[in-house]
Amino acid sequence: MKISIKQIVGVVSIGVIAAVIAGCATTEQVPNVRMSGFLSDYSQLHRGKSGQAEFTYLDHSVDLNKYQKVMLDPVQLWAADNEKSALSRLSKEDQQLLVNYLYVALRDALQRDYTVVDEPGPDVMRVRCAITEARATSPVKDVISTVTPAGLGLSYAKRLVLGTHSGVGVVSVEGELSDSISGHRIAAVVDRRAGTKSITSKPTRWGDVQDAFNFWARRMQTNLAVIRASKAETK
Numbered sequence: 001m002k003i004s005i006k007q008i009v010g011v012v013s014i015g016v017i018a019a020v021i022a023g024c025a026t027t028e029q030v031p032n033v034r035m036s037g038f039l040s041d042y043s044q045l046h047r048g049k050s051g052q053a054e055f056t057y058l059d060h061s062v063d064l065n066k067y068q069k070v071m072l073d074p075v076q077l078w079a080a081d082n083e084k085s086a087l088s089r090l091s092k093e094d095q096q097l098l099v100n101y102l103y104v105a106l107r108d109a110l111q112r113d114y115t116v117v118d119e120p121g122p123d124v125m126r127v128r129c130a131i132t133e134a135r136a137t138s139p140v141k142d143v144i145s146t147v148t149p150a151g152l153g154l155s156y157a158k159r160l161v162l163g164t165h166s167g168v169g170v171v172s173v174e175g176e177l178s179d180s181i182s183g184h185r186i187a188a189v190v191d192r193r194a195g196t197k198s199i200t201s202k203p204t205r206w207g208d209v210q211d212a213f214n215f216w217a218r219r220m221q222t223n224l225a226v227i228r229a230s231k232a233e234t235k
Contacts, residue, residue, distance in 0.1 A: 029054060030170050033192035034134030036078045038174045045188060053191035053219075062179075062186050064228045067125040070114040071180050072107055074144040075099040075129050078136035078174075086170075087133055088140075095143045098131055102173070102213045103145035109217035113225055120180035129175035170194040171212050175220075191216065 033054050035042050048056040077099050079087035087095065106129060107116055117124060130139070176188035193212040 028194060030192040030194050033172055033190055035190060036080075036130070036132035036134060036136040036172075036174060037138075038076065038078050038130040038132055038136075039176060039188060039190070041185075042190075044185070045190060048189075053189035055190040057185070057188045058227075059184075059186050062184075064125075064186070064224060067123055068115060069117045069121065069124045070110050071117055071120060071124050071126045072103070072110065073126065073128045074146070075103040075106070075131065076139040077143040078130050078132040078138070079140050080133040080136045082135075085133055087131070092143065095140060096146070098209065099143060099145040101210060102129065102131060102217075105213045105217040106220065109221035112221060113228075122181060124180040125186065126178045126180040127175065128178070129173060132172045132174050134172075171209050173216055175216075 042055075044057040045055040046057065048054055077087060077095055079085050079095075081088065087098075090098075106127065110116065110127070114125070120126065170192060171194070172190070172192040174188075174190045177186040178184060179186065193215065194208065
């Protein structure tokens, strides 16, 4: 389901748009997400409302309309270092697959409204994101997204959809937006989702993880568009 900026201009409630996105989702939010340490500061986050990430933060004083470009950092993997870690048990190839797919999902969603660049600037917003597990204290060595703008291709998507059971029944992410020059935090989220089959303890396929990544990317793009539209109307 596609939602264009024209369709959301004049809508000032993020909750309304979040409900629309949730209606299109094939994954469900899993409560009690735990922080990994990827974000340097969790004190600003608060529990999100219905349709939002479980923990969220937004600096309402920032006018997002000043940002016309985004600088997307490589996606990191923060896996807990213990025998129960589903992410740690994955092969390096599959770990790389996950960070690459989330990177491309975010890039493809954000470039609908922004120009994706590699350098900071006064009109550039920086995006950081990681796939996480609780109690991780550092990123998994050598596992960050490495795809170029055209580097993913259909083979990755096909692998995710048709692959064998991943063993990752639940996937968590942490992310933040900041000014690329000052480093001032604009927004941050911590969330956890699973495919509907995972909720009922049935086998989880890569497609569930793919759906969660696509959901998060779509929600980021749409929420930013809503905020920009509401800010423009108040001027």
